[in-house]
Amino acid sequence: MLKQIVYRSLLFCALLTAILWLAKSYYDSDLKEEAFARHKQTIQSARTLLHEHMLRTTQDIQQLSRFNAIRNFVISPSSETKEQAQHILLETARVFSQYDQLRIIAFDGQELIRIDNQGAEPELVATEKLQNKLTRYYVQEGLQLNPNEIYISPLDLNKEHGLIQTPYKPMVRIVSPILNNEGMPTALLVLNYKAAGLLNQFRNAFSKLDRAMLVNRDGFWLSNHFKENEWGWELNNTHLTLRNWHPNLWEQMQNNEVGSAVINDELFSYQNIHLANMYEGTSHGRYKDSLSFNSDIVDRVWTILVQSSKEQWQAGAVYKSYWFKVLLVALYVIVIALVYSLSIHRYQHKENLRLERLQLANFRDLYENAPIGYITLAADGMITNVNKMLLSYLGYKREDLVAKVNLKDLVVKDSESQAHDLLNALSEARTKQHRLLMKCKNGDTIVVSCNLTSRTDGIPTLEVGRCSVLDVSEQVKLENRLQHLAHNDPLTGLANRRYFDEFATHEFVKAQRHKSPISILAMDIDHFKKINDTYGHDVGDDILKSLANTCEGVIRSTDIMARFGGEEFVILMPDIDYDDAVIKANEIRETLAALKTPLSNGGIVQFTISIGVAAYSAELDTIDKILKSADMALYKAKESGRNKVC
Numbered sequence: 001m002l003k004q005i006v007y008r009s010l011l012f013c014a015l016l017t018a019i020l021w022l023a024k025s026y027y028d029s030d031l032k033e034e035a036f037a038r039h040k041q042t043i044q045s046a047r048t049l050l051h052e053h054m055l056r057t058t059q060d061i062q063q064l065s066r067f068n069a070i071r072n073f074v075i076s077p078s079s080e081t082k083e084q085a086q087h088i089l090l091e092t093a094r095v096f097s098q099y100d101q102l103r104i105i106a107f108d109g110q111e112l113i114r115i116d117n118q119g120a121e122p123e124l125v126a127t128e129k130l131q132n133k134l135t136r137y138y139v140q141e142g143l144q145l146n147p148n149e150i151y152i153s154p155l156d157l158n159k160e161h162g163l164i165q166t167p168y169k170p171m172v173r174i175v176s177p178i179l180n181n182e183g184m185p186t187a188l189l190v191l192n193y194k195a196a197g198l199l200n201q202f203r204n205a206f207s208k209l210d211r212a213m214l215v216n217r218d219g220f221w222l223s224n225h226f227k228e229n230e231w232g233w234e235l236n237n238t239h240l241t242l243r244n245w246h247p248n249l250w251e252q253m254q255n256n257e258v259g260s261a262v263i264n265d266e267l268f269s270y271q272n273i274h275l276a277n278m279y280e281g282t283s284h285g286r287y288k289d290s291l292s293f294n295s296d297i298v299d300r301v302w303t304i305l306v307q308s309s310k311e312q313w314q315a316g317a318v319y320k321s322y323w324f325k326v327l328l329v330a331l332y333v334i335v336i337a338l339v340y341s342l343s344i345h346r347y348q349h350k351e352n353l354r355l356e357r358l359q360l361a362n363f364r365d366l367y368e369n370a371p372i373g374y375i376t377l378a379a380d381g382m383i384t385n386v387n388k389m390l391l392s393y394l395g396y397k398r399e400d401l402v403a404k405v406n407l408k409d410l411v412v413k414d415s416e417s418q419a420h421d422l423l424n425a426l427s428e429a430r431t432k433q434h435r436l437l438m439k440c441k442n443g444d445t446i447v448v449s450c451n452l453t454s455r456t457d458g459i460p461t462l463e464v465g466r467c468s469v470l471d472v473s474e475q476v477k478l479e480n481r482l483q484h485l486a487h488n489d490p491l492t493g494l495a496n497r498r499y500f501d502e503f504a505t506h507e508f509v510k511a512q513r514h515k516s517p518i519s520i521l522a523m524d525i526d527h528f529k530k531i532n533d534t535y536g537h538d539v540g541d542d543i544l545k546s547l548a549n550t551c552e553g554v555i556r557s558t559d560i561m562a563r564f565g566g567e568e569f570v571i572l573m574p575d576i577d578y579d580d581a582v583i584k585a586n587e588i589r590e591t592l593a594a595l596k597t598p599l600s601n602g603g604i605v606q607f608t609i610s611i612g613v614a615a616y617s618a619e620l621d622t623i624d625k626i627l628k629s630a631d632m633a634l635y636k637a638k639e640s641g642r643n644k645v646c
């Protein structure tokens, strides 16, 4: 039982876990969608930020390169034009502190004017400190520019005298040709743009739930949440690339401008920024349209990459909350409790069913194999079931009786009223007992004691009563025999003295009530001792028996003959007066005298009797008196020579 509960609990907990896991999967995919949507939005914001900054820078350089003071100096260098150009650049540096250096560089690479803007105030670098930058890449790139082109350098760390300046100073160099009157490039305007502020704003544009990264075309980080990952190519950390970190993601990014990926439960979104297209897009288009001049920008591609770790995109998940965990534990506890109580309930139910079945089987066994017969009855007395013993009593097969025979059809005519009585008791939900004579299949009858028990719920169901049926035939025989023994003389079968007294009293009361006559004969065999002595006691017994038989053949059925003891007999004759009694006595005497009792040796023996007669009269008004009078008459008959009636 306990084992089953444990198994079931485990099963249901596993099921619950599976459901919760499924729900969590759906929920997680929603959270991921949400995170990706956030990525998309913040990438757009960051893109706008970068575009706008770079656009402003290109606008600045375009304007500056077109200023007459700048162009005049390049076209007609003089101390005056130089001063004006220096003035413009100084003023610009003062207003736009994001420019670290503002320079005009001749086509041979020589710096013509240089403004350093690192301190509180922009500083004009003295002529003797100006350098030749022909070998620098941005000068080389600048020399390649068409009149209408602007070069934007890679974002890298500023170097002074070949060494990386610390603290690191991320820098973009913007180069524009300065055109002569024929519209041909004559010199270069170079602005060193300090990107630290831009990168800070870039990082701040993203939610705390995400990690924002800016990656260059080679996969190095220009901005990374881990500072030590930045500027890998500059700091000789060439292994610190996105390509090494997530090769698959890098691969995907090479083929797609925009995209997202899920790697080890971490979410990535990316989008390339083409600085050549910074005018494009709704927020930038207005610049391009409103500008009176236009420039092509040598393309530079950066990639904005956003990463959300599992902890980050799940940060707001409901299942992370304390109460959810408490709820979850409670849920499992409830499931286990439910499984426990259901198992107990199921077990009890099964146990009850088992006991019920057992009880039913016991009942069936008791019913079927009971040592007495059973008949189950419908309300109308039709038999709906019987047991083996009943079938053995009657010799029927079950199918002969069930649903075919009514109880009253099973009894003989004499028992029909009792059967009806039983069926009445059945309809009134009573109990009743009767002795019935039942018909067996072979035509015999048996006496049964039928004890009917009705259902008391009053519902007229098919089975409304049951009769326990006991075959009492033998008992009845025994009862009859005992009764016979109690009332009769064992030798002759005649009534004994006790039964005679009961009968006589009853008849005498009747005679008194009806004022009808009643007579008594007292009889005694003459010289019976001698017969016994001569022929033996057995012959004496035979004579007594044939006397009884013979007399019973002579007297009426309403008379009763009793043996009072020895060879003395008495006959009570209701409705016979004295004279008729004397006549009857003589008839008996003569009949007996003529009776020849055979002997075993082939001979015969005869005997006579003496009879005394007395009848009810005014003087003889009790049985005792009549008996005494008959006795006295008998005595007289003996005295007067025997074989007489007195």
Ligand SMILES: Nc1nc2c(ncn2[C@@H]2O[C@H](COP(=O)(O)OP(=O)(O)OP(=O)(O)O)[C@@H](O)[C@H]2O)c(=O)[nH]1
Pocket (backbone or CB within 6 Å): 491, 524, 525, 526, 527, 528, 529, 530, 532, 536, 537, 538, 539, 540, 541, 544, 565, 566, 567, 638, 642
């Ligand atoms: N065979 C037999 N004899 C019995 C039975 N009961 C009594 N007797 C005998 O009946 C005889 C009665 O004898 P008595 O009283 O002398 O009478 P009796 O010989 O008939 O003489 P009287 O009556 O005077 O004619 C006795 O011998 C008894 O033993 C019985 O059941 N069977």
